Amino acid sequence: MESDLKSQMEKSISKDLEYILNYKHIAVEAKNAEYFSKMTIIKPIANNVYPQIYVDLIQRFDHDEAIRHLKSMGTRVSKYFYSVFPKMLTKPQKFTEIFSEVAESHLNSKLIFKDKVQEDKKLKSCIIEVKDCFFCSEITLFQNLKIPYCIPIMGMYENLYNIKSVYNKGMNPRLIYLNALKSAEYDGDTCEYKLTVID
Amino acid sequence: MGDNMGELGRFKKLLGGLGKRLYNWKETKESMNFLSFMYETILEEYAGIFNGDYETAMDTLIDLVRPMSEEVVSKLLTEVKVLGIPFKTFITQNAGDLPYIISTTLYAVFGAWSEKVFNKPVLIPASESAQRVDTIIITLNMCPFCCNTIIPKQALGTHNYGKLLTLTIEQMVQTMEDYAGNDYMVVARELKCFLNGDSHGELQVWLYPRNQLDLMEQNPYLKSIK
Numbered sequence: 226m227e228s229d230l231k232s233q234m235e236k237s238i239s240k241d242l243e244y245i246l247n248y249k250h251i252a253v254e255a256k257n258a259e260y261f262s263k264m265t266i267i268k269p270i271a272n273n274v275y276p277q278i279y280v281d282l283i284q285r286f287d288h289d290e291a292i293r294h295l296k297s298m299g300t301r302v303s304k305y306f307y308s309v310f311p312k313m314l315t316k317p318q319k320f321t322e323i324f325s326e327v328a329e330s331h332l333n334s335k336l337i338f339k340d341k342v343q344e345d346k347k348l349k350s351c352i353i354e355v356k357d358c359f360f361c362s363e364i365t366l367f368q369n370l371k372i373p374y375c376i377p378i379m380g381m382y383e384n385l386y387n388i389k390s391v392y393n394k395g396m397n398p399r400l401i402y403l404n405a406l407k408s409a410e411y412d413g414d415t416c417e418y419k420l421t422v423i424d
Numbered sequence: 425m426g427d428n429m430g431e432l433g434r435f436k437k438l439l440g441g442l443g444k445r446l447y448n449w450k451e452t453k454e455s456m457n458f459l460s461f462m463y464e465t466i467l468e469e470y471a472g473i474f475n476g477d478y479e480t481a482m483d484t485l486i487d488l489v490r491p492m493s494e495e496v497v498s499k500l501l502t503e504v505k506v507l508g509i510p511f512k513t514f515i516t517q518n519a520g521d522l523p524y525i526i527s528t529t530l531y532a533v534f535g536a537w538s539e540k541v542f543n544k545p546v547l548i549p550a551s552e553s554a555q556r557v558d559t560i561i562i563t564l565n566m567c568p569f570c571c572n573t574i575i576p577k578q579a580l581g582t583h584n585y586g587k588l589l590t591l592t593i594e595q596m597v598q599t600m601e602d603y604a605g606n607d608y609m610v611v612a613r614e615l616k617c618f619l620n621g622d623s624h625g626e627l628q629v630w631l632y633p634r635n636q637l638d639l640m641e642q643n644p645y646l647k648s649i650k
Contacts, residue, residue, distance in 0.1 A: 250572055252585075255618035255625075258457055258572035264537040265453035270592070272454075273496040277488035278466055285473075294469055301465040302458070309457065309572055331455035359454060377462075 231423055234400055238391045241304040241384065248308035258309040275360055275377075283372055292372055299380025306381075307388055314392055323389055324353065324382050332359040332378070337415075348398060348422055352406070353382070355416040361409040373405035379418045400424040430520030437524060440514050443506035444531040453535070456568045463588060464573055471579075479581030483650070486587055497595040501529065502603060517604045519558045519631065522597065523547050526560065529596055541566055555643050557630050562593065564625030567618050577619045582650045584614040590627055597629050607634045613649045 250257060278298075283291045306327065307314050318326065321338050328334040337354040360375040373379070383403040390396040406417040432440075470481035504511045511532075514525055523545040530538040543563045553559040570585040577585070584590070594612035601608045608631040616626035632640055640646055 248574070251574055251576065252567065252570040252618035254621075254623055255567040255571040258460065258568075260566070261456050261460075261537075261568040261571060264456035264541075264568055265535060266456050266459055267448065267451040267533050268454055269451070269496055269500060270533050271459045273492050274466065274485075274489050274588070275462065277492055278485075281484075281488055294473075298462075298465045298469050301468060302461045305461040305464060305572060306457075331458045333452065333454060359458070377465075 227423055230402065231400060234387060234402075234423075235391075237300070238384070238387050241300075241307075241388055242392055244304055245307045245311070245314070245388070258305075262310070272360070279374060288372065292376060295372070295376035296380035296383075299377035299382075300384035302377070302381045303384035303388060306385065314389060318389075320348070323386050327381075327385060328355070334358055334362075350419065350421045353403070353418045353420055355409075355418070358409055358416045361414075361416055362412060370408060370410075373416070374408040375416050376405050378416075379403045379405045382418070398422040398424065430522075430524060431516050431518045432514065432521050432524060436514065439507075439509060440524070440528045443509060443511070444528045447504060447506045447511075447532045448535040456534075456537075457572075460569050460572055463569065464575070467575065478575060478579040479583055482580060482583040482587055486591060489588065490591065493592060494595050494599075497592060498599045500532075501596065501599045504532075512603055515600050515603050517606055519547055519549070522558075522560055522600070525600060526562070526593070526596065537568075541568065553630075555630050556639055557632050557636070559631070560597065560629040562627045562629070563616075564618075564627075567625050570617060570619045573619065577617070582648065584617045584649060585619045586614045586617060586625065586627070587650070590614045593627060593629060597631070601631065606631075608632060609634055609637060611640065611643075611646065613645045615645060615649070 279295070282294050285291070286294060321336070325336050328336045335356040337356070339352050339354060341351040342349045355375070355378070358375050359378055380403070383401060386401050390399050400423050402421045402423050403418045404421070406419055409416045466485060467478060467481050470484050471478045474480040474484070500511075501515070502510075502512045514521075514528065526545045527538070527542070530542055534541065541564055543565065545560050545562045548559040548561060550557050550559075567586065569589055573585060575585070590612050594610055597612070598610040601610055610629060610631055612627055612629040614625070614627050616622035616624060618625060628645070630643065
């Protein structure tokens with residue numbers, strides 16, 4: 226089971242790296258996305274797209290398939306980050322910085338890494354607690370969420386680490402897997418993802 | 425160009441200038457990069473669901489987003505108060521004020537970046553407009569939406585990439601006109617897009633009097649662009 230997951234991830238990461246290394250944006254005169262790296266938009270407008278997408282996907286597909294689509298939206302976002310900001314791929318960063326830097330500079334969120342489990346001083350798992358989640362904070366969530374609302378964000382963090390690790394080789398851990406434990410249900414609440422090292 | 429200068433006085437415009445800055449400063453903001461990445465990934469996801477058909481993906485996205493977007497835009501324009509002054513007090517019946525109100529709203533949403541991205545909207549009065557209705561032209565010097573995409577224009581069929589922005593602006597103006605009590609149907613299209621190789625972006629917003637909706641039949645852009 227774990228080896229299936231690992232081989233699926235390897236395939237998908239290698240496709241993403243191919244995309245990143247060959248990335249050329251088409252709309253040259255529009256300026257590049259890096260130019261807009263300091264541009265912001267107010268949250269009420271920025272967040273008016275995702276709720277409908279979430280509802281549509283969970284109605285259109287069964288539980289597992291909906292999760293797969295939601296997660297795939299997020300993993301693709303990390304591919305875009307590295308395409309637009311290629312320096313992020315090579316920049317030396319500590320384990321937690323790979324996640325926290327994007328969280329703070331792009332999503333206005335704060336990450337706390339807790340409940341670390343180690344074996345022979347190597348990380349095996351931990352919980353990532355997200356404060357002020359981009360999707361979940363400051364909005365009224367739907368009742369009785371059976372699928373955590375911010376799965377795209379979780380997918381983004383997972384792939385953000387894995388792409389960098391595979392590209393740079395020799396990073397430890399090499400591959401991680403994230404599973405959303407919960408989405409924040411009220412302001413001040415937090416989201417939680419379980420990080421498991423799979424290689 | 426028309427000589428309709430609007431009815432908002434200098435003092436009110438000064439207040440609006442202060443209000444838009446304060447509102448944008450106070451409001452929680454998110455990265456524009458992340459928003460444009462989300463937009464792209466949603467389009468890709470739905471194109472995957474519809475066997476690579478980006479046009480249907482965009483149709484679906486717009487159908488899904490439209491109702492909530494209407495609600496958010498309407499709330500922003502009619503409920504927001506800055507320094508105790510409701511934003512809606514800047515909305516008048518006079519089309520001459522629309523360029524000012526639109527650029528003030530864009531500033532409230534995007535902050536000072538709005539002035540880099542968008543040129544000041546221009547009102548072409550019905551008597552001078554090719555479509556024979558009051559027309560607002562908004563041009564873009566650069567585009568934070570299509571700047572990162574690798575989806576070719578052809579894949580989008582009759583849509584342009586900036587459909588979501590066009591829809592948001594269309595809804596803003598519709599909300600303004602409804603609030604002002606003008607009986608218009610507001611329709612907007614993106615006529616020029618960097619993704620098509622144009623040197624600038626251009627949105628046109630047409631104000632169709634509801635008793636003259638037949639004029640829409642003569643607007644060629646409404647047939648060629650969704």
